[in-house]
Amino acid sequence: MNTTYLSQSNKSKQSKWYLVxxxxxxxxxxxxxxxxxLRGKNEPSFNPSYNIRGYVIIVNTEKIDVSGRKRLQKVYHRxxxxxxxxxxxxxxxLQKRLPNKIVENAVRKMLPKGRLGRQxxxxxxxxxxxxxxxxxxxxLTIQI
Incomplete structure (x- = not known):
């Protein structure tokens, strides 16, 4: 019989908070x-079907930069x-009006689609x- 290893250490650990x-x-x-x-790929116990519970705080979103002429050419639709x-x-x-929306949109599209991604x-x-x-x-302050 095949057995699946489930990491119990994730459930008992405190959540890690990162500041960027x-x-x-x-x-x-x-x-x-x-x-x-956010996915937990920086943890040794990464499993694609689990939420590792890492929190990320991003400050100064109004000062984020883009390369080239994207400031004028990149268009957001709603x-x-x-x-x-x-x-x-x-x-x-959009950066003048809602600076958080830009980063929020970029990160959300890089996460899995479905229930796990929303969580x-x-x-x-x-x-x-x-x-x-x-x-x-x-x-924990991190440099990317």
Whole structure:
């Protein structure tokens, strides 16, 4: 009979909190590293079907950068559901209005689709400025 090894150490461990300052980082480079941490690929007990419970706090999302002319050419779409309800917004416009939405969108699309991906996405905390309310969790500052 074949047996499957299930790591019991994940259930008893405390959740790890990481702090990332987005100032000066490129959107794609930052979001790939954050998605890896959220999935738990930096842990030795990684299993693709489990939520490892790593939390990531990203501050200064309003100062994230993109390469080339993407600030003018990259377009974000949203639709109200009504006829003629398609709205288009460039990267620069959305960054002024909702800077968290840009990083949120990039990281969410790099996570698995389905129930596990939605559960993992809740572990991402975004703040446009340098302050965050998670000091009690003592997050580990990481450089990406």
């Amino acid at each position: 300052d987005a100032q000066g980082y490129t959107l794609g480079r930052l979001s790939t590293e954050v998605a890896k941490i 639709h109200s559901g009504k006829p003629g309800g398609l709205k288009k917004e460039t990267f620069g416009e 993992i996405f809740k572990s991402l905390k975004l703040y446009p400025g340098p302050n965050h309310p998670h000091d009690a969790q003592e997050p």
